[in-house]
Amino acid sequence: MFKNFLTKFSKDMAIDLGTSNTLVYVKDRGVVVNESSVVAINTRNDQILSIGEEASKMIGKTPPHIVVSKPLLDGVISDFEVTEKMLKYFINKVQQENSFMAPRPKVVVGIPLDITEVEKKAVEDAIMSAGAREVHLVENVIASAIGARLPIQDPSGNAVVNIGGGLTEIAIISLSGVVAWRSLKTAGRDFDHDIINFARNEYNLLVGERNAERIKMQLEGFESDKEVPLKIRGRDLITGLPKEISINPLLILHCMDRSVKMIVENIKATLEITPPELTADIYQKGILLTGGGSLLKGLDKVIAKAIRINVQTGDDPLTCVVRGLGILLDDKNLLKEVAVPSSSREEETVR
Numbered sequence: 001m002f003k004n005f006l007t008k009f010s011k012d013m014a015i016d017l018g019t020s021n022t023l024v025y026v027k028d029r030g031v032v033v034n035e036s037s038v039v040a041i042n043t044r045n046d047q048i049l050s051i052g053e054e055a056s057k058m059i060g061k062t063p064p065h066i067v068v069s070k071p072l073l074d075g076v077i078s079d080f081e082v083t084e085k086m087l088k089y090f091i092n093k094v095q096q097e098n099s100f101m102a103p104r105p106k107v108v109v110g111i112p113l114d115i116t117e118v119e120k121k122a123v124e125d126a127i128m129s130a131g132a133r134e135v136h137l138v139e140n141v142i143a144s145a146i147g148a149r150l151p152i153q154d155p156s157g158n159a160v161v162n163i164g165g166g167l168t169e170i171a172i173i174s175l176s177g178v179v180a181w182r183s184l185k186t187a188g189r190d191f192d193h194d195i196i197n198f199a200r201n202e203y204n205l206l207v208g209e210r211n212a213e214r215i216k217m218q219l220e221g222f223e224s225d226k227e228v229p230l231k232i233r234g235r236d237l238i239t240g241l242p243k244e245i246s247i248n249p250l251l252i253l254h255c256m257d258r259s260v261k262m263i264v265e266n267i268k269a270t271l272e273i274t275p276p277e278l279t280a281d282i283y284q285k286g287i288l289l290t291g292g293g294s295l296l297k298g299l300d301k302v303i304a305k306a307i308r309i310n311v312q313t314g315d316d317p318l319t320c321v322v323r324g325l326g327i328l329l330d331d332k333n334l335l336k337e338v339a340v341p342s343s344s345r346e347e348e349t350v351r
Ligand SMILES: Nc1ncnc2c1ncn2[C@@H]1O[C@H](COP(=O)(O)OP(=O)(O)OP(=O)(O)O)[C@@H](O)[C@H]1O
Pocket: 017, 018, 019, 020, 021, 022, 074, 075, 076, 163, 164, 165, 166, 167, 168, 187, 188, 189, 213, 216, 217, 290, 291, 292, 293, 294, 295, 296, 297, 317, 318
């Protein structure tokens, strides 16, 4: 009976805890939190100054006593304490909007494929100590396929490439499970670093991370015929003074060729280890791109050309994982089918 009360009144949540962004989905309300995974801390008194978008605006602009921390690295928690505080802040924000006495929520959270038991336990512990009453782990690739409404329960191959900020995960899914996969630490953030390196090496211009990301988002695509020069601002490494230069956008796009090639090579390698029956399905259905990194214009076409299979970017790829996790809040049977055993439950079965 008490459980019924909890189910009725608690606002269960789906959380996509990403390297770049954290999203929270609440049943009947949709995506209620969509913020950068960034926390700004005042080291003089150890107080948190801001979390999310506000903290992200401080990147590269802080005096020495303010530290802007990104507590996730390559899809996993690298700073447990800060992650816990960030989650607590987001969960509280959602709870307060509902009622001041809301019971602790059930949480479904996404995890990467290539995760150790210790990293998995860190996710569970952070969510529990941030205020959840129970936590269920689901692989991000499975969640993104569900979010894109792919028929993952069928005995048929579904190919998903989730390009996030720190991680690209490639998975072939059939009968609600991952049959073949590859994961690499080349993703959206590396495109930004490519731009930073390009500006430094070719133009002696030092560009900040946020600036590089902004330029990446302005690009018109690999096959665009628009060649309106893009303005890049930074510090001239020779004079030490601020400088603005105009660069042909195609040159900027091609500075990312190596990173794009890494992704393509890993997609090919995944297809090579996929059972032929499933390869045939994928050839027919194509490959789905999800995650914010897939918003790099023209990336779908470059991948399609390289692997000679149809490639499509999903609708709203930045929210695909959290929407998939949200669907699982409502579908207990599917959640049972796809949930990864919790680290404590695995310990119990080992014993
Ligand atoms: N319009 C855009 N064009 C190009 N890249 C974009 C665009 N919008 C967002 N991105 C990139 O998407 C990435 C973030 O995507 P996403 O939120 O899916 O990652 P994440 O889930 O936080 O990271 P991960 O899954 O690797 O842990 C960032 O690198 C960001 O620069």
